[in-house]
Amino acid sequence: MKKIISLIIFVLVALTTVAQQKHSIKGIVIDKGKREPISFASIGINGTGQGAVTDSVGKFNIQNVVPGIYRLQISAVGYNTVLTPEYIISTKDLFITVELEESVTQLGEVSVTASMFRRNPESPVGLRLIGLQEIEKSPGANRDISRIVQNYAGVGYSPVGYRNDLIVRGGGPSENRFYMDGVEIPNINHFSTQGASGGPVGIINADLIREVSFYTGAFPASKGNALSSVLDFKLRDGNMEKNSMKATLGASEFSLTSNGKLSKKTTYLASVRQSYLQFLFKALGLPFLPTYTDAQFKTKTRLSQHNEITFLGLTGIDNMKLNTNLTGEKAEYILSYLPTVKQETFTLGSVYKHYAGAHIQTVVLSHSYLNNHLTKYLRNDESSPDNLTLKYGSLEQETKLRVENVSTFGAVKVSFGANLDHTQYSNNTFQKAYTDQSKTYKYHTFLDMLRWGFFGTMNYESPDERMTVSLGVRGDACNYTSQMNKLNNQLSPRLSLSYQIIGDVYFSGNVGRYYQLPAYTALGYKDNNGIYVNKNLGYITVDQYSAGLTYKHSENLQITAEGFYKKYDNIPFSINDNIPLADKGADYGVVGNEELTPTAQGRSYGIELMAKWIIVKKLNLSSALTLFKSEYRKNEISPYIASSWDNKYIFNLGGTYNFEKNWSFGAKISSIGGAPYTPYDVEKSSLVTAWDAQGRAYYDYSEYNTERLSAYTRIDLRVDKTFYIKKYMLGFYIDLQNITGSQIKQADALMSTGVIENPSAPANQQRYKMKYISQNSGTVIPTLGITFEF
Structure with missing residues (x-):
């Protein structure tokens, strides 16, 4: 053992002393609309002093660049100065294309420093940009975007379980939308909850991401059907110079990524990942064992000077088994109700762009597919078909077409477009349930629906x-009902403004109305007679108001204070449970497949304080505090009560510091207030027929969310070390989630003992003897990651 340790130390020391490789950043600077090269543009690597000037055909070459993460600043006479997204220099020279837009004010020589905090006229509030530094090295996130956005103001999470439910500004997990290079992605998590957004692990490989725009309000008019957030992923382009490969061994999976060129006009990105998450969950003693495989690709072809086309794809294959070998009351409780899950999902899309000077046309065509199967047997005993309590098979397919034109007229930019979507949803369900008596739902449904809309800004x-x-403004409609097929019934106007009131202080605000179609699981739900029971539903509505102040000190520090108010209407309301559907969706399975009525209302309001400090190649630090309230009510005459997402406060402070010789250290402290919860209905839960129907206790919804869990605080740490040896990169990281070992005390779980107290009573009156199980969760989760690139 001493010899092995000595050998490891010797190798690390030897690697550290190897001369670090240097590379070149090459590229071309072009006019965004005309697609013509720009001569004599000035290019600088932000924070390093290195730079170059483009030649007569717009090309540049910056040599002797050490590996790392960089931004480029580009300026030219008559053009707006640009600070690019972050790029990684690793084992190969980098080739990039930079687009500049003509400026209506910069007509002479300029000396402008671009800010790292870009302004967006359409979304001056509620917009956060996430770069590669955060994606690669955020403590506790393991390069999973759904966890990285939890660092930002307004984003809640559940410390219970291992899920990526996206809870934004008090809204539910079904209120979010996702885009990748302009193509809408139905979900971004493996084992996603159908009708919502969560799952235990992200489906998008971080190695392919360039930058993420995260909207928590003031959503772009071109991106509809969102009530709480929009995540817009920008993928990298393949390297036009050389091909490269990268292998990553992470917390839950092994991945291979490749990028490069297929021809003189075409570049590619490709990734495949295979999980071993089941081993981690088994080591943690969890009662479910998920495995998954996913793959991604992107090709980009420059057809001509003014035309380009991108193809991309994303697929995931999921299989979650139950760890029935576990013993103990906690495992027994979860195993009693959790189903097995099998999912297959994919999205294929193409994006065509035509550049015609001041006008840019975009056409997006995509197809998405989700095949979802859930199965549950009473006590997990498959020996008899009579034990079957749930057999659910559902298929969703969406084909989407969107066309858009963006035109620039001096200081005014106008965009307009339209979308047409075709949806097919089918479902075969067998489910035992209990409301006031035992019921068996057995139905088949098929929904064929058209959706259309327009937008302009x-x-x-x-x-x-x-x-x-x-x-x-945007308008949306569909042919589900006569009410929903009129665009004027779903008009979504919005107004944004931003003004520099004094010095480096800006006032910004937005007001808008947004609509979302209820989940297909709700629209396609039928009763046992084959009748659609939710034809009374309409589009869910939210009116959003937000305003705030932004202070920028130099170009590296930004402090924001934003207030928001969201008012919901037409929320589907569960007839069986007597609660809004918006309060569901943070568990495995399906949301929306039940009888609903569009009577519920809601509101969420609060204030967000956030500071971000960036020192190039040294420090990336952020802090966010959100104080808020989230409430729902049955109808307009009922009182408001706390929603399931009403944590009252969220606080995060974290960052990464880069040391010499490619060492970095990151830390994050997170604290969130206790979520409300509902006590159990002991009388109903103890009935043998009721318990056997779903294998878990029933809540007393007359006492809905009257109790509250305790607050939760944890600390995450991360250490990275990277070696660059000739043409190779070898990286190690250690990520320690919840290093404090913090635990959260949940409400004691009510569970059947399996013993019938009154066996001589009629079958519908027999009751199990019940027991309570203490539920505490929280442990240290260490992760060792290894990356190798060549």
Whole structure:
């Protein structure tokens, strides 16, 4: 053992002393609309002093660049200065294309420093940009975007379980939308809850991401059907110079990624991952064992000077088994109700762009598929078909077409477009349930639906860049009912503005109305007679108001204070449970497959404080505090009560510091208030027929969310070390989640003992003897990650 340790130390020391490789950043700078090269543009690597000037055909070459994560600043006479997203220099030279937009004010020589905190006229509030530094090295996140966004203001999470449910500004997990290079992605998590957004692990490989725009309000008019957030992923382009491969061994999977060129005009990205998450969950003593495989690709072809086309794909295959070998009351409780899950999902999309000077046209065509199967047997005993309590098979398919034109007229930018979607949803369900008596639901449904819409936005930026104004509108409709097929019934106007009131202080605000179609699981739900029972549903509505102040100190520090108010209407309300559907979706399975009525209302309001400090190649630090309230009610005459997402406060402080010789250290402290919960209905739960129907206790919804869990605080740490040896990169990281070992005390779980107290009573009156199980969760989760690139 001493010899092995000595050998490891010797190898690490030898690797550290190897001369670090240096590379070149090459590229071309072009006019975004005309697609013509820009001569004599100035290019600088932000924070390093290195730079170059483009030649007569717009090309540049910056040599002797040490590996790392960089931004480039590009400026030219007559053009707006640009600070690019982050790029990684690793084992190969980098080739990039930079697009500059003509400026209506910069006509002569300029000396402008671009800010790392970009302004967006359409979304001056509620927009956060996530770069590679955060994606690669955020403590406790393991390069999973759903966990990284939890660092930002307004984003809640559940410390109970291992899920990525996205809870934004008090809204439910079904209120979010996802885009990848303009293509809508139905979900971004493996083992996703159908009708919502969560799952235990992300499906998108971080190795392919360039940057993420995270909207918590003021959503772009071109991206509809969202009530709480939009995550817009920008993928990298393949390297036009050389091909490369990267292998990553992470917390839950092994992945291979490749990028490069297929021809002189076409680049590619490709990734495949295979999980071993089941081993981690088994080591943690969890009662479910998920495995998954996923793959991604992107190709981009420059057809001509003014035309390009991108193809991309994303697929996931999931299989969650039950760890029935576990013993103990806690495992027995979860195993009593959790189903086995099998899912297959994919999205294929193409994006065509035509550049015609001041006008840019985009056409997006995509197809998405979800095949979801859930199975549950009473006490997990498959020996008899009579034990079957749930057999659920569902298929969703969406084909989407979106066309858009963006035109620039001096200080005014106008965009408009339309979308047409075709949806097919089928479902075969067998389910035993209990309301006031035992019931068996057995039905088949097939829903064939068309959706259509339009959108338009006009943005204005004053010549002195002190003020921006954006006016937008979109309309949505579908042929589900006569009410929902009229665009004027679902018009979504919105207005945004931003003004530099004094010095480096900006006031910004947004007001808008947004609509979302209820989940297909709700729209396609039938009773045992084959009748659609939710034809009374309409589009869910939310009116959002937000305003705030932004202070920018130099170009590296930004402090924001934003207030928001969201008012919901037409929320589907569960007839069986007597609660809003918006309060569901943070568990495995399906949301929406039940009788609903569109009577519920809601509101969420609060204030967000956030600071972000960036020192190039040294420090990336952020802090966020959210104080808020989230409430729902049965109808307009009922009192408001706390929603399931009403944690009252969320606090995060974290960052990463880069040391010499490619060492980095990151830490994060997170604290969240206790969530409300509902006590159990002991009388109903103890009935043999009721318990056997779903294998878990029933809640007393007359006492809905009257209790509250305790607050939860944890600390995550991460250490990274990277070696660059000739043409190879070898990286190690250690990620320690919840290093404090913090535990959260949940409400004691009510469970059947399996012993009938009154066996001589009629079958519908027999009761199990019940017991309570203490539920505490929280442990240290260490992860060792290894990356190798060549």
